[in-house]
Amino acid sequence: MIGDVLNIFNELKNSDFRILTGIELGMRNREWVPVPEILQYTNMSVEKLIYRLDWLRRKKLVVRTYQPYEGYRIYFEGYDALALNAYVRRGTFDSIGVEIGVGKESVVLEVQKKPTLPISSPETYILKLHREGQTSFKQVKRTRDHISGKEHISWIYASRLAAQREFEIMKELWPEISIPKPIDCNRHTIVMEIAKGNELYKSKLEEPNWHLDLILKEIQKIYSHGIIHADLSEYNIFVSEEGIQIIDWPQYVSYLHPNADELLKRDVSNILSYFSRKYGIIKDINEVLNFVRGEINK
Numbered sequence: 001m002i003g004d005v006l007n008i009f010n011e012l013k014n015s016d017f018r019i020l021t022g023i024e025l026g027m028r029n030r031e032w033v034p035v036p037e038i039l040q041y042t043n044m045s046v047e048k049l050i051y052r053l054d055w056l057r058r059k060k061l062v063v064r065t066y067q068p069y070e071g072y073r074i075y076f077e078g079y080d081a082l083a084l085n086a087y088v089r090r091g092t093f094d095s096i097g098v099e100i101g102v103g104k105e106s107v108v109l110e111v112q113k114k115p116t117l118p119i120s121s122p123e124t125y126i127l128k129l130h131r132e133g134q135t136s137f138k139q140v141k142r143t144r145d146h147i148s149g150k151e152h153i154s155w156i157y158a159s160r161l162a163a164q165r166e167f168e169i170m171k172e173l174w175p176e177i178s179i180p181k182p183i184d185c186n187r188h189t190i191v192m193e194i195a196k197g198n199e200l201y202k203s204k205l206e207e208p209n210w211h212l213d214l215i216l217k218e219i220q221k222i223y224s225h226g227i228i229h230a231d232l233s234e235y236n237i238f239v240s241e242e243g244i245q246i247i248d249w250p251q252y253v254s255y256l257h258p259n260a261d262e263l264l265k266r267d268v269s270n271i272l273s274y275f276s277r278k279y280g281i282i283k284d285i286n287e288v289l290n291f292v293r294g295e296i297n298k
């Protein structure tokens with residue numbers, strides 16, 4: 001649990017981060033990293049290393065095996081600690097707030113950055129820690145285009161790739177497309193601004209037609225960038241009086257993707273059926289799809 005990391009984060013010493021980094025690097029080549037290899041990354045005695053490894057193991061940041069040799073690997077929580085440390089060191093944020101969401105494939109927290117001027121208020125951002133590959137590798141392989149065809153798949157690799165992919169597309173789309181501003185990226189995590197308003201599924205819209213039009217125009221704008229979100233629904237759209245913002249980008253595809261038509265249709269249909277169910281607004285899906293594809297077909 002991410003809570004385990006937060007509870008002990010302040011107790012972690014620089015040498016613990018070096019141990020975790022050693023295991024992280026070692027895991028590029030092997031499943032279990034032997035103690036002598038970890039020792040190379042730390043300048044401590046074997047006894048001290050064994051002592052700290054045992055502490056990290058009891059705090060559930062690393063896990064140990066004795067078969068086929070004594071070795072360690074990090075848990076997601078150890079990997080979380082490394083990313084948090086990187087952000088704190090470079091000043092992206094300095095404190096961690098409440099957990100605001102746990103998805104199938106992510107944990108989302110609020111984080112705060114102290115103001116640079118004493119008169120301004122602290123900035124609050126969102127930290128999204130990816131958790132790809134935690135449930136089932138097969139499932140991940142099937143649904144996530146960006147990791148298909150890679151053989152040495154591990155959760156570290158899958159979640160890191162998902163975070164980087166999400167961060168890159170957000171940087172490409174912001175600010176033209178209405179999404180939270182991407183701030184920083186490290187390992188399997190990204191930092192972004194807080195989306196304005198609330199999730200569409202939690203909101204009672206006063207002018208649903210206005211919001212629906214905004215969403216469809218946004219889908220069209222995204223498509224004219226050659227992109228399909230591919231997981232669009234009332235859960236991944238924030239609405240406010242000012243407009244809308246779309247979150248959750250790691251599974252986006254290019255409009256040239258072999259399943260592009262199907263994915264675009266699914267995105268649009270999710271939105272249309274939500275507005276029809278909740279607000280009784282009926283639109284013809286083919287007309288909407290023609291509208292979305294319009295710019296690119298010209």
Ligand SMILES: Nc1ncnc2c1ncn2[C@@H]1O[C@H](COP(=O)(O)OP(=O)(O)OP(=O)(O)O)[C@@H](O)[C@H]1O
Nearest residue numbers: 101103104105106108126180192193194195247248
């Ligand atoms: N920028 C943001 N501002 C406010 N809340 C956010 C932001 N990003 C994520 N959240 C919250 O965290 C939740 C989970 O984030 P996100 O949808 O990106 O990942 P996910 O739901 O785990 O992915 P999946 O939809 O594949 O399960 C969102 O539903 C939302 O409540």
Ligand SMILES: [Mg+2]
Nearest residue numbers: 103235236248
């Ligand atoms: Mg989501």
